[in-house]
């Protein structure tokens with residue numbers, strides 16, 4: 001799932017369809033009010049959640065997407081993998097994209113971009129360790145955020161359970177930065193156990209993220 005910052009055309013009718021945005025927002029607010037994540041960021045996310053517009057687009061090629069041109073988070077409840085995701089995860093991930101694009105601008109932050117560069121270089125010496133994190137039966141086997149981080153850092157060359165293909169990352173560093181930012185934000189706000197793996201393998205990235213959202 002990704003931000004869309006160019007008009008892709010063909011959005012057509014932006015309607016809520018089967019997606020209950022009000023219910024999803026209320027549920028999400030309940031969840032993040034209990035969050036133990038970075039305090040300022042959690043509060044900020046609660047504000048953003050209440051000021052985000054949601055719509056359904058059944059032609060979307062992702063289960064959900066933040067469209068910065070329309071400033072709308074689109075859901076596709078008919079997408080074959082929509083039901084595989086927790087609504088909490090989708091909300092946190094897409095709202096993080098909105099926060100990043102409207103406010104934090106991770107791709108313009110030198111410390112964050114340098115941390116990405118260093119982590120990407122470091123990843124090649126840890127490939128076996130990182131791959132074992134996703135082995136079948138592992139605690140992180142289905143961790144989308146951790147998977148996204150590895151996919152982004154390796155630009156799709158390390159084969160993780162979920163993540164974007166090489167062509168996606170070839171579109172530029174903004175795509176890498178925004179995807180990593182959202183993944184770290186989700187881990188932070190939802191209190192994902194994968195924080196332990198981020199601390200182990202990507203601590204510089206984590207610190208750069210914390211610097212952005214503090």
Ligand SMILES: [Zn+2]
Nearest residue numbers: 001002003182
């Ligand atoms: Zn995304």
